[in-house]
Amino acid sequence: xxxxxxxxxxxxxxxxxxxxxxxxxxxxxxxxxxxxxxxxxxxxxxxxxxxxxxxxxxxxxxxxxxxxxxxxxxxxxxxxxxxxxxxxxxxxxxxxxxxxxxxxxxxxxxxxxxxxxxxxxxxxxxxxxxxxxxxxxxxxxxxxxxxxxxxxxxxxxxxxxxxxxxxxxxxxxxxxxxxxxxxxxxxxxxxxxxxxxxxxxxxxxxxxxxxxxxxxxxxxxxxxxxxxxxxxxxxxxxxxxxxxxxxxxxxxxxxxxxxx
Amino acid sequence: xxxxxxxxxxxxxxxxxxxxxxxxxxxxxxxxxxxxxxxxxxxxxxxxxxxxxxxxxxxxxxxxxxxxxxxxxxxxxxxxxxxxxxxxxxxxxxxxxxxxxxxxxxxxxxxxxxxxxxxxxxxxxxxxxxxxxxxxxxxxxxxxxxxxxxxxxxxxxxxxxxxxxxxxxxxxxxxxxxxxxxxxxxxxxxxxxxxxxxxxxxxxxxxxxxxxxxxxxxxxxxxxxxxxxxxxxxxxxxxxxxxxxxxxxxxxxxxxxxxxxxxxxxxxx
Numbered sequence: 001x002x003x004x005x006x007x008x009x010x011x012x013x014x015x016x017x018x019x020x021x022x023x024x025x026x027x028x029x030x031x032x033x034x035x036x037x038x039x040x041x042x043x044x045x046x047x048x049x050x051x052x053x054x055x056x057x058x059x060x061x062x063x064x065x066x067x068x069x070x071x072x073x074x075x076x077x078x079x080x081x082x083x084x085x086x087x088x089x090x091x092x093x094x095x096x097x098x099x100x101x102x103x104x105x106x107x108x109x110x111x112x113x114x115x116x117x118x119x120x121x122x123x124x125x126x127x128x129x130x131x132x133x134x135x136x137x138x139x140x141x142x143x144x145x146x147x148x149x150x151x152x153x154x155x156x157x158x159x160x161x162x163x164x165x166x167x168x169x170x171x172x173x174x175x176x177x178x179x180x181x182x183x184x185x186x187x188x189x190x191x192x193x194x195x196x197x198x199x200x201x202x203x204x205x206x207x208x209x210x211x212x213x214x215x216x217x218x219x220x221x222x223x224x225x226x227x228x229x230x231x232x233x234x235x236x237x238x239x240x241x242x243x244x245x246x247x248x249x250x251x252x253x254x255x256x257x258x259x260x
Numbered sequence: 261x262x263x264x265x266x267x268x269x270x271x272x273x274x275x276x277x278x279x280x281x282x283x284x285x286x287x288x289x290x291x292x293x294x295x296x297x298x299x300x301x302x303x304x305x306x307x308x309x310x311x312x313x314x315x316x317x318x319x320x321x322x323x324x325x326x327x328x329x330x331x332x333x334x335x336x337x338x339x340x341x342x343x344x345x346x347x348x349x350x351x352x353x354x355x356x357x358x359x360x361x362x363x364x365x366x367x368x369x370x371x372x373x374x375x376x377x378x379x380x381x382x383x384x385x386x387x388x389x390x391x392x393x394x395x396x397x398x399x400x401x402x403x404x405x406x407x408x409x410x411x412x413x414x415x416x417x418x419x420x421x422x423x424x425x426x427x428x429x430x431x432x433x434x435x436x437x438x439x440x441x442x443x444x445x446x447x448x449x450x451x452x453x454x455x456x457x458x459x460x461x462x463x464x465x466x467x468x469x470x471x472x473x474x475x476x477x478x479x480x481x482x483x484x485x486x487x488x489x490x491x492x493x494x495x496x497x498x499x500x501x502x503x504x505x506x507x508x509x510x511x512x513x514x515x516x517x518x519x520x521x522x523x524x525x526x527x528x529x
Contacts, residue, residue: 161365
């Protein structure tokens with residue numbers, strides 16, 4: 001009995017604060033303490049969501065944003081991962097490219113927006129380019145660092161036990177770097193959404209950012225809030241996926257093992 | 261001359277004028293040593309005397325600066341494939357379960373062999389455990405099993421029990437001794453613990469500043485009685501020599517370059 005009570009408590013506890021805030025919000029709008037020009041009521045946001053779902057607009061914009069995010073993540077992530085692997089493993093490519101990558105890394109990629117618009121216009125390429133650039137560096141850095149920090153003692157042990165270079169990589173170096181690589185993935189998923197929000201808000205004809213900017217023109221407060229919530233939802237979703245991968249691939253790690 | 265040749269002709273490991281230096285600092289100086297097949301040799305000495313360096317050279321991880329290492333009369337040029345090494349920190353792969361750790365470096369699946377060696381070290385019911393869930397002693401048992409599955413003819417032990425508590429250490433010592441008695445691979449044990457060296461080894465070699473300072477045969481019957489007077493005096497003598505006790509100053513010379521190999525004492529159970 002006691003056990004089930006504490007498990008119910010641990011499940012409900014994290015939700016108490018957000019629900020109270022939501023309730024407070026609703027009450028202050030309905031009693032007129034907060035003007036609807038500043039914030040729409042939560043119920044209005046809910047009705048706007050239902051409305052936009054009926055017309056199919058919501059799904060369309062979310063889908064477009066998700067697609068851009070994934071393509072950008074895939075391109076930038078692959079480049080960052082491969083570059084990180086090469087520079088972590090081989091001294092020559094490290095000397096050849098690491099300094100340049102570190103220089104580029106320090107340019108805020110969002111500062112390139114004017115240039116990117118001139119290069120690509122406001123088409124898909126511009127947004128995908130920016131997202132790729134945003135996710136590239138966190139993945140590069142963490143892959144590189146992960147490989148560099150693999151325990152040399154384990155590599156030495158592998159050599160004594162007759163592992164060749166490829167099986168050293170497969171059995172020791174890559175699994176050793178994996179937790180760091182996953183940190184990079186998690187970090188870059190955040191970067192992916194931030195970049196996309198900015199890019200879509202500035203120049204776009206579709207996507208969640210466009211939905212928000214369009215709603216601003218017509219003073220549709222509820223749609224603006226809905227767009228922000230969509231970003232929050234998608235951000236949380238990617239975090240859940242990243243956590244799932246960590247639990248699955250790092251189950252040997254006492255720090256990541258599922259608490260039973 | 262002839263006698264020396266006879267002595268070394270059937271040796272398993274033969275070090276000839278071995279030198280090793282790192283960045284100009286000499287670690288090992290003119291080491292000459294012959295180890296017979298199946299012999300259990302312990303190497304003791306202060307920290308930094310070159311004990312671990314010697315093992316790294318024998319495993320082929322490092323190359324000598326000068327001189328030769330002969331394994332079965334052939335010069336060792338790369339990783340010594342007939343040797344297996346056990347380290348103080350176990351060096352298990354944390355992302356592989358016990359069984360997979362033991363199978364590391366084998367081609368294909370060797371479930372049965374792995375089960376046999378794990379049974380030998382008493383871990384047959386922990387095969388699916390992650391290393392992080394094991395105690396220090398259990399980790400070293402897995403490391404020992406991983407070495408044994410390769411049927412090494414040379415086992416290099418680099419202070420494998422140094423991080424264990426006293427009780428577990430005694431247990432592991434008798435485990436290592438039992439397995440060695442059964443399989444008779446040549447064993448080199450580097451240790452800080454003189455008692456451990458005297459309890460396990462056929463002879464104890466004392467390294468001092470990169471040279472062999474003493475080469476002490478231990479002709480006691482096995483398993484050795486640690487409270488036996490010969491045992492305790494031997495331990496005490498070696499300790500005195502390590503810490504440069506004045507009584508032993510005069511003997512601090514490398515007197516044993518052509519060390520005659522003693523027969524392995526008979527096992528008394």
